[in-house]
Amino acid sequence: MNKILLIIIGLLFLTNSNLWAKENNYLKNTLLVSNQLKLTFAHKIKRVKHFTIKKSGVIKHVYDIKNGLLSSGKTIKNLKAKGVKSIRIGQFNKNVLRIVIESKYLLAKQHRLKNRTLTIYLPAYNKVLSSKKVKKKRLYKKRHQKLIILDAGHGGRDIGASHRNIIEKDLTLSMTRKLRDVLKKMGYRVRMTRSTDKTMRLKERTDYANRYKGNIFISLHVNAAPKKRTPNVRYEGITVFYLSTKNIKKRLRKRRTHYKSKKRYSEKAAQQMISQWKSRHSKSLAIKVRKNIFKHLRKYYSVNDKGIKRQGFWVLLATTMPSILVETGYISHKKDLKRLQNSNYQRRLVEGIAKGVNSYFGL
Ligand SMILES: [Zn+2]
Numbered sequence: 001m002n003k004i005l006l007i008i009i010g011l012l013f014l015t016n017s018n019l020w021a022k023e024n025n026y027l028k029n030t031l032l033v034s035n036q037l038k039l040t041f042a043h044k045i046k047r048v049k050h051f052t053i054k055k056s057g058v059i060k061h062v063y064d065i066k067n068g069l070l071s072s073g074k075t076i077k078n079l080k081a082k083g084v085k086s087i088r089i090g091q092f093n094k095n096v097l098r099i100v101i102e103s104k105y106l107l108a109k110q111h112r113l114k115n116r117t118l119t120i121y122l123p124a125y126n127k128v129l130s131s132k133k134v135k136k137k138r139l140y141k142k143r144h145q146k147l148i149i150l151d152a153g154h155g156g157r158d159i160g161a162s163h164r165n166i167i168e169k170d171l172t173l174s175m176t177r178k179l180r181d182v183l184k185k186m187g188y189r190v191r192m193t194r195s196t197d198k199t200m201r202l203k204e205r206t207d208y209a210n211r212y213k214g215n216i217f218i219s220l221h222v223n224a225a226p227k228k229r230t231p232n233v234r235y236e237g238i239t240v241f242y243l244s245t246k247n248i249k250k251r252l253r254k255r256r257t258h259y260k261s262k263k264r265y266s267e268k269a270a271q272q273m274i275s276q277w278k279s280r281h282s283k284s285l286a287i288k289v290r291k292n293i294f295k296h297l298r299k300y301y302s303v304n305d306k307g308i309k310r311q312g313f314w315v316l317l318a319t320t321m322p323s324i325l326v327e328t329g330y331i332s333h334k335k336d337l338k339r340l341q342n343s344n345y346q347r348r349l350v351e352g353i354a355k356g357v358n359s360y361f362g363l
Pocket of ligand 1: 154
């Protein structure tokens with residue numbers, strides 16, 4: 001007896017679910033709003049099959065709705081939208097309602113199924129997405145108006161700081177090249193005071209920057225702890241420098257005698273060197289670069305932040321544009337040294353600097 005009862009229940013269940021599966025789902029409403037095609041049915045939509053067919057430059061976007069039925073039985077083809085060649089809603093067979101959208105463009109977003117409503121995003125809607133591309137292009141163009149002078153510290157006979165066979169001039173060149181590549185990819189124009197291993201005087205570097213009228217100047221160096229270490233000072237991590245005008249007259253006089261330069265040049269240079277505009281912008285550049293270095297680099301590494309410092313370095317003094325000098329780490333520090341030799345670390349570090357440059361320009 002029990003077995004028979006179970007079979008009867010089972011049969012009932014089967015016929016019932018079968019009935020459900022065959023239930024007609026009439027299309028109640030078709031709405032074209034802000035480049036979204038919204039189709040509302042009498043019941044919950046169970047399944048939508050979506051595929052595309054490409055044919056001679058036109059893409060057919062097909063949406064099949066199981067059990068879908070047109071109330072009138074007549075194919076709908078009077079719908080018009082931007083970027084769309086045609087929209088057709090018709091009966092594919094007695095069990096399937098088919099929507100075909102013909103367009104030259106791909107529908108970037110997938111359709112959305114919510115209860116009784118199917119929303120299809122039409123190409124024109126995707127203009128919002130493509131506007132991102134336009135923005136990127138515009139940004140690239142704006143960045144292309146900026147010239148960045150990069151200075152790889154030391155070079156040639158001047159090896160800079162060293163630890164065994166690892167020398168500063170090689171590290172700075174490697175990092176500067178990476179920074180050039182990152183900046184160029186972003187859209188900036190870049191010039192390097194040296195892109196090979198050559199000896200260059202400081203004045204040659206600043207003359208180069210001034211001759212090409214760079215918008216900003218960035219010099220990369222590697223630090224080393226002094227022989228006589230000050231107690232409680234941590235000789236590890238990154239320092240960003242910008243110009244200190246302290247003792248500037250004294251420094252200038254020293255330089256002038258050193259290079260035997262004419263007084264007139266020096267006066268003009270002095271004006272430029274202590275220009276308030278340059279000071280303000282160098283400070284801003286330093287702040288932004290430091291902030292972005294750590295924001296970016298600390299996603300991957302724990303790095304010591306030595307902060308922003310002011311110095312009267314010649315390259316900061318004699319450049320006519322906003323300028324900074326980044327001491328990228330200590331060659332004398334075990335962890336710093338290991339990282340400075342690591343290509344990935346170098347890349348992350350210069351990415352941070354480049355982001356700082358973007359932030360400085362507001363681009
Ligand atoms: Zn150096």
